[in-house]
Amino acid sequence: MDPLHTDRTFDLKHYLAKNGALVDSYLKEYFSNSGIRPPLLRESMEYSISAGGKRIRPVLALASYEACGGKRPEGILRYACALELIHTYSLIHDDLPAMDDDDLRRGKPTNHKVYGEAMAILAGDGLLTEAFHMLSLPGAEIKMPEGVLLEIIADLAARAGLWGMVAGQAQDILSDSAHDGLSDSAKDGLSGAAPQEAAARMGPVGKSEIEFIHMHKTAQLITASVRMGGMLAGAGPERLQALTGYGQCVGLAFQVADDILDVKGETALMGKTAGSDERKKKLTYPSVLGMEAAEAEARDLVEKAFSSLEGVFGPEAEPLRAIARYIIEREK
Amino acid sequence: MDPLHTDRTFDLKHYLAKNGALVDSYLKEYFSNSGIRPPLLRESMEYSISAGGKRIRPVLALASYEACGGKRPEGILRYACALELIHTYSLIHDDLPAMDDDDLRRGKPTNHKVYGEAMAILAGDGLLTEAFHMLSLPGAEIKMPEGVLLEIIADLAARAGLWGMVAGQAQDILSDSAHDGLSDSAKDGLSGAAPQEAAARMGPVGKSEIEFIHMHKTAQLITASVRMGGMLAGAGPERLQALTGYGQCVGLAFQVADDILDVKGETALMGKTAGSDERKKKLTYPSVLGMEAAEAEARDLVEKAFSSLEGVFGPEAEPLRAIARYIIEREK
Numbered sequence: 001m002d003p004l005h006t007d008r009t010f011d012l013k014h015y016l017a018k019n020g021a022l023v024d025s026y027l028k029e030y031f032s033n034s035g036i037r038p039p040l041l042r043e044s045m046e047y048s049i050s051a052g053g054k055r056i057r058p059v060l061a062l063a064s065y066e067a068c069g070g071k072r073p074e075g076i077l078r079y080a081c082a083l084e085l086i087h088t089y090s091l092i093h094d095d096l097p098a099m100d101d102d103d104l105r106r107g108k109p110t111n112h113k114v115y116g117e118a119m120a121i122l123a124g125d126g127l128l129t130e131a132f133h134m135l136s137l138p139g140a141e142i143k144m145p146e147g148v149l150l151e152i153i154a155d156l157a158a159r160a161g162l163w164g165m166v167a168g169q170a171q172d173i174l175s176d177s178a179h180d181g182l183s184d185s186a187k188d189g190l191s192g193a194a195p196q197e198a199a200a201r202m203g204p205v206g207k208s209e210i211e212f213i214h215m216h217k218t219a220q221l222i223t224a225s226v227r228m229g230g231m232l233a234g235a236g237p238e239r240l241q242a243l244t245g246y247g248q249c250v251g252l253a254f255q256v257a258d259d260i261l262d263v264k265g266e267t268a269l270m271g272k273t274a275g276s277d278e279r280k281k282k283l284t285y286p287s288v289l290g291m292e293a294a295e296a297e298a299r300d301l302v303e304k305a306f307s308s309l310e311g312v313f314g315p316e317a318e319p320l321r322a323i324a325r326y327i328i329e330r331e332k
Numbered sequence: 333m334d335p336l337h338t339d340r341t342f343d344l345k346h347y348l349a350k351n352g353a354l355v356d357s358y359l360k361e362y363f364s365n366s367g368i369r370p371p372l373l374r375e376s377m378e379y380s381i382s383a384g385g386k387r388i389r390p391v392l393a394l395a396s397y398e399a400c401g402g403k404r405p406e407g408i409l410r411y412a413c414a415l416e417l418i419h420t421y422s423l424i425h426d427d428l429p430a431m432d433d434d435d436l437r438r439g440k441p442t443n444h445k446v447y448g449e450a451m452a453i454l455a456g457d458g459l460l461t462e463a464f465h466m467l468s469l470p471g472a473e474i475k476m477p478e479g480v481l482l483e484i485i486a487d488l489a490a491r492a493g494l495w496g497m498v499a500g501q502a503q504d505i506l507s508d509s510a511h512d513g514l515s516d517s518a519k520d521g522l523s524g525a526a527p528q529e530a531a532a533r534m535g536p537v538g539k540s541e542i543e544f545i546h547m548h549k550t551a552q553l554i555t556a557s558v559r560m561g562g563m564l565a566g567a568g569p570e571r572l573q574a575l576t577g578y579g580q581c582v583g584l585a586f587q588v589a590d591d592i593l594d595v596k597g598e599t600a601l602m603g604k605t606a607g608s609d610e611r612k613k614k615l616t617y618p619s620v621l622g623m624e625a626a627e628a629e630a631r632d633l634v635e636k637a638f639s640s641l642e643g644v645f646g647p648e649a650e651p652l653r654a655i656a657r658y659i660i661e662r663e664k
Contacts, residue, residue, distance in 0.1 A: 098453060119502065119505065121428065121430060122502045125457075125460065129494065133486060133493060147478045149478075150478050153467075157462065157468060162461065162465075167370070167458075169454055
């Protein structure tokens with residue numbers, strides 16, 4: 001079965017617009033009524049939160065919640081929106097001069113270009129911390145069992161942190177340094193170490209390196225998103241395992257597609273400068289595998305995501321399948 | 333009653349050494365067995381975690397746990413240590429060039445001086461995220477009711493984040509800018525705003541400013557620490573309220589004492605450069621109130637901390653009282 005040729009009667013455009021709007025309005029209301037001081041801190045967070053992202057992570061949580069039989073997805077918006085806070089914090093910190101040093105994000109100046117580096121660091125710290133506040137606060141629209149919320153927090157903290165996103169970004173930074181010769185930063189950290197020891201401390205190298213980076217940096221938070229939806233709907237182990245496989249494949253495919261778009265895309269469509277990965281000598285799927293193999297890899301990952309759902313989910317998972325297709329067909 | 337002259341038979345030195353050692357060894361074991369990759373990320377976190385802090389926050393959590401009747405404090409170490417992860421992340425980020433730009437912390441080069449800015453930002457992000465992982469993971473030595481753990485996570489996330497530490501640090505950065513003329517960072521964020529509007533967006537000014545900064549930046553995490561201990565021991569509202577009052581007063585006193593030490597202390601004892609606040613034109617209690625009034629304020633806050641415990645706690649809270657005294661009598 002080629003997933004790219006399955007039923008397309010499901011109206012993904014409408015689905016993304018409807019659920020994206022739910023997420024947008026929840027986040028807007030949440031911050032504008034928050035009373036966070038100083039106001040400039042709130043503004044800097046709102047600036048990045050409202051910068052027009054696709055809300056893929058919360059929408060995936062809503063989609064897997066419904067796929068697992070959850071009713072009234074608008075009642076779990078606070079939990080789903082915590083994912084967007086974590087995603088947004090990661091973008092703000094990744095864009096910092098000491099990290100990827102990007103001036104443009106989604107077609108707008110990056111957070112630190114507008115609010116300064118100090119406020120950007122704090123906006124990121126605040127968004128990350130507030131995500132866990134949103135997940136643990138009482139008084140959500142749909143009351144969830146406390147044990148389920150704790151499981152979700154543990155899963156998300158692992159996949160957003162040291163067993164996921166933060167580890168992936170750290171490896172990415174170290175790999176950049178390795179390809180460019182060591183950066184001053186890495187040199188500082190490795191001063192006094194013998195070359196072999198220094199290499200070992202920098203983690204995996206070669207073929208496994210890019211897989212490690214993208215699995216951790218991108219795929220784990222996507223996986224946490226679909227698992228959150230499943231857990232909130234009370235899904236059992238079989239469904240959670242299917243969602244985990246789906247999340248990891250879709251997450252990786254998302255990153256492969258991003259790498260491909262960076263080479264092929266148009267600057268105006270992408271909202272960031274096309275070809276910037278190559279100029280920064282970033283390790284990407286096209287640079288490691290070649291463009292043709294990278295495109296085959298993206299399609300292959302989406303097929304694997306479909307297989308992971310097969311036999312466990314029926315038509316109720318059509319939004320998840322459509323999102324997987326969309327990820328490698330989008331133009332930005 | 334002058335709290336500075338109450339019973340001193342309690343051996344605080346021994347108490348701090350014993351409980352500090354429990355915290356040290358728990359943290360050492362936790363990270364060395366963690367398998368975190370890349371190894372350099374783990375190293376950078378361990379570097380700051382093991383840099384010889386006083387472990388005041390976890391020790392306060394253990395002390396309030398016992399004061400509320402909790403048995404076997406070594407069984408709640410994982411929860412208490414989450415506080416040290418959050419404290420350590422905040423030091424790493426505060427020391428960054430874009431923030432306070434410090435080269436020395438506890439007598440050692442700051443994290444970014446050793447591992448570079450990118451790894452320091454990620455080490456901080458990783459520690460913050462891992463704190464919430466530690467609080468939500470199953471399999472702690474003493475099993476706690478899930479509802480209590482959720483309450484603790486919500487309380488800590490609020491006080492470490494947008495209703496506490498992050499807000500305080502943001503105000504501190506903005507206040508520095510105001511005293512120095514606006515920094516480039518703040519200017520970026522305020523460009524195009526009328527001066528009055530710009531001032532309003534920067535938050536409280538004048539007398540209330542330093543109280544806001546220190547209550548949020550320092551006192552809220554200390555308050556979360558003693559509340560955590562109480563909640564883990566199943567304390568009711570009266571005891572939690574007493575602990576909250578104690579935490580806020582002790583937390584403020586801690587910061588006033590720090591400001592005083594920065595003026596009076598010796599560089600060698602403090603492990604950072606004495607007088608650095610003044611050189612950075614930081615807003616401090618001595619600079620706002622004068623030295624004599626600042627010292628009186630510190631003593632007054634410790635008395636208020638004692639009063640908050642009075643009638644609710646008996647001798648079982650002696651460690652909390654001794655820690656309050658210690659905070660304004662220490663020399664570093």
